[in-house]
Amino acid sequence: MQRRENYLYIGMDLHKDTHTAVLVNCWNEKLDAIVIENRPSEFSKLAKKVDKAALRLNLSPIYGLENAYGYGRSLAVWLIEKGYVVKDVNPSLAYDQRKSAPMMKKNDEHDAYCVATVLINQLHTLPDAKPEDNHWTLSQLVNRRDTLVKDGIRLKNGLHEQVSVAYPSYRRFFCDIDRKTALYFWKHYPSPIHLRNKPVDELFEEFKAIASNTTKRKIEWIFECVHHDGDTIRDYQESRDFITQSLARCLEQQKEEIALVDCEIEKMLKYFDYQLTTIPGVSIATASKLIAEIGDIRRFPSADKLARYAGIAPIKFSSGGKGKEQSSKQGNRELHGLFYFLAVSMVTVPKTGKPNQPIFYAYYQRKISEGKTKPQALVCIMRRLVNIVYGMMKNKAEYRPFAVEDHVVEEQ
Incomplete structure (x- = not known):
């Protein structure tokens, strides 16, 4: 387990033209602030100043970048290549940190400090930044x-x-x-x-x-x-x-x-070696969007995690032992929309009267017969598609139709 007192925390507020870094110790004390231009020639200047401060305090530097896949992607790649530890801080976490203050303020230095605070508080749960060139x-x-x-x-x-x-x-x-x-x-x-x-x-x-x-x-x-x-x-x-x-x-x-x-x-899809286009109704354009939004499938330990990331898994709201599950309005809405329209295409019945995908249509009708509304049955289709996509990407396998007999569903 990483000990918080062994690190010097560098929170980064990233912008198109400049980046602002704030150095903080494990007691949330601000030690220094550094502003650099967003270009590789300036990154070494930041690293030298941070390394000097870390050496003086006998600490190891750890960087927290607010959205390491946007304006700060070049910096994240440079730091990782130099061997530094880089964590990806979700902008919503830094926003919540700003709002938690008695008097909310907004400037680059304070934003960077909030990123560093999130890095300290959630050191063991924040994901490592992995800005891979192929997904980018x-x-x-x-x-x-x-x-x-x-x-x-x-x-x-x-x-x-x-x-x-x-x-x-x-x-x-x-x-x-x-x-x-x-x-x-x-x-x-x-x-x-x-x-x-x-x-x-x-x-x-x-x-x-x-x-x-x-x-x-x-x-x-x-x-x-x-x-x-x-x-x-x-x-x-x-x-x-x-x-x-x-x-x-x-x-x-x-x-x-x-x-x-x-x-x-x-x-580009050939470099990934995924076979998502073998799913009925999934074109090259749809497959590329799925891969781009999901990213590295290895960051999701299970299909449940991917479903929660896409905002498809329900969330339980309860208090005092009482509550109920509700549909999530959070998660990646682009990915949620992809699974939604894909689910709709699976159960669509054209004018010929024959469903586009009989297996998915039978599963859809079964859910309705069990008492679910049509929107709820569509969510079930979306959840099934998440399982299929996750399995195919994890194993780099082709699509294999699932069975709907005896209430048993098997997917790749």
Whole structure:
């Protein structure tokens, strides 16, 4: 067991441009404060000052970084490579420490002191910082993809706004506004004025070069819809046409970028050797998000711990021996959302009447027959998925369907 009096505690408040360090002994006495710039050349200056103070006091330095996977990741990696002990301090713990003071105050030095206090009080329970490059790189790729997807939604909404004026019936001849043929059409024919004197056969040949399954009847239908809409040309139409063409070009570029990011994500997934895509309904994008949010699976000793981290496990609220379990609103909400939407996809029944995943659907129906509400049954599906994902990542195994007979469930 580590003895608290043997350490010099360094609490770090981390920011984009600068880091603030406060040196504290085991009696919560502030000894010194150091401010450095957030760049590797400054890290050695911090280490030298800390080592000098630790040598003078005959103590071993131990660092506590508030969120060692954000702005302080570079510092955490540098310290670990130099052999220092680095603990990851959850920002919520430092926040609670600040609130516990009779008069709450907020500045970088005090924040660093609160981190050091948490480090002292929870020395034996705080996790070691393990900022691995593979998870960090994958999470950045996932964030980049999410940003591109959100940009695509914004661009599509803008394109809908523009073409709904020029082509009021556009939904009748283009179900998806961002398909290849649709984007080609918006770029070259942003308003009906560009279709004047345009032969049907010529437009048919243009579309056929993009999509071989295009029919001549489709082109005739476009002209019929445009004729039925009437005159939609207004003043300054050229400027609005430019907006439509610009949005179409951006959407094309956005789709190309997503394809490139997906290829890079697929290459990164090979380094992990996980087989999450063998789960029905789990795409490469979903698998990469799960791995990025979970991180190193070895930090969770059991599936129960992973479920609690994702906010899926219930929490018991009691006092005086009385209480009940309630659903948790804490935990990693991104991971919680991933398991939720994955659970919904597992029990969805399309128009054909056949469930997407009969095994999960049977398990879902069984839970409802036992008296659970639909949201509660979905939570049961989520909890089962946590067990499956945990087992697959822990053992690097493929998905193996579980059985629902005799109330016995077995998963990989």
